[in-house]
Amino acid sequence: MTGTEATDTAAAGGDYSTRGSYVSGGQEYTRDTNYIETRITRDGRDGYPVEPGRYRLIAARACPWANRTIIVRRLLGLEDAISLGMPGPTHDSRSWTFDLDPDGKDPVLGIERLQEAFFRRVPGYTRGITVPAVVDIPSGAVVTNNFPQITEDFSTEWTEFHREGAPNLLPAEHLEEMRVVNKRIFTEVNNGVYRCGFAGSQEAYDAAYERLWAAMDWLEDRLSRQRYLIGDTITEADVRLFTTLVRFDAVYHGHFKCNRNKLTEMPALWGYARDLFQTPGFGDTVDFVQIKQHYYIVHEDLNPTQIVPAGPDTSGWLTPHGREALGGRPFGDGTPPGPVRAGEEVAPGHGA
Incomplete structure (x- = not known):
């Protein structure tokens, strides 16, 4: 667990979001997936209607689950409708903090810790103080931290506020296949690296x-024959896989002992990951410095010295990938997003 999603109950001994307690001796890592499942919808059936300017997405660049929401928000052009707050790469035993902002407070919500927004929704909230989270600005309370539903709702409930040329990340003709592929990617890859890293025996x-x-190996074979995971355009499935792949060599290979080989040694997956990285909306959201700081500093039981490695060299992410030969149209009938919004750029020297 990165601290960005709910902790394993056994590892934390019932005390959730505890820094430095990620491994439970003798046990398999089991992710707690009990989130606040309230949805923001066009009809407002859960009490939170779609309304531009009302909600703030809190998403740390370090977190793969939060990184998904940053990518989808940018691909769909929801920057004007949903503002973005970004905690720093590390957190303490209480929660993520806004230590990168002036005076250590989120400039819109006026809070120092994300925990405050959870407590405004559920006083004394005892589960993981996680990102991504969507906060209702007027009340200052978290609406949801259910990360897979957040991005799906960005695609389906916020369509009125999508940019012109926004891609269809959930094409109806591929939804059944996508559910199968997404389930395997989540259980075996997105969460699979954590099962390796936090294994207790x-x-x-x-x-x-x-x-x-x-x-x-299944992905390597699949992507040797097609440019994208499903169909011939970028979909939600690609977003979900990308945020794990982009962290693989920097963190999971060594820190989580996923070291049979590096991503750079798998031709199809490495080409696929570079293809996405070089696509507007993907690589321009990735902060390698914050990613490494988060994992190597927060996981004290895995890395007690908290030394952050200098490598690997990230310049390879910008090398030619040759994936165009497989065909496909990244945005389908749509267009790439424009430049990154001012103030949301990855810091110089933190990307590839």
Whole structure:
């Protein structure tokens, strides 16, 4: 667990979001997926209607689950409708903090810790103080931290506020296949790297390692024959896989012991990841410095010295990938997003 999603109950001993307590001796890592599931919809059936300017997305660049929401928001052009707050890359035992902002406070919500917004929704909230989270600005309370539903709702409930040329990330003709592919990617890859990293026994690690690499080999084969995961355009499935792949060599290969080989040693996956990275909306959201700081500093039980490695060299992300030969149209009938919104750029020297 990165601290960006709910902690394992066994690892935390019932005390959620505890810094430095990510591994439970002798046990397999099990992710807590109990989130605040309230939705923001056009009809407002949960009490929160779609309304531009009312909500703020809180998403740390370090977190793969939060990174998804930043990418989808940018691809769909929702910057004017939903503002973005970004905590720093590390957190303490209480929650994520806005230490990168002036005076250590989110400039819109006026809070120092994301925990405050959770407590305004549920006083004494005892589960993980996680990102991404969408906050109702007038009340200052979290609406939802259900990360897979957040991006799906960006695509389906906020259509009135999509930019002209926004891609269809959830094409109806591929939804059934996408559900199958997304489930395997989540269980075996997105979460699979955590099962390796937070395994509490050799047996748990070995089993997690085998499952991860079986899925990585499946993806390598699939992507050797097609440019994108599903159909011939970028979909939500590609967003979900990308945020794990872009962290693989920098964090998961060494820190989480997912070290059969590096991403750069898998031709199809490495080409696919570079293709997406070089597509507007993907690589321009990635902060390698914050990613490494988060994992290597927060996971004290895995890295007690908290030393952040200098490598790997990230310049390879900008090398030619040759994936155009497989065909496909990144945005379908749509267009790429424009330049990154002022104030939301990745810091100089933090990208590739």
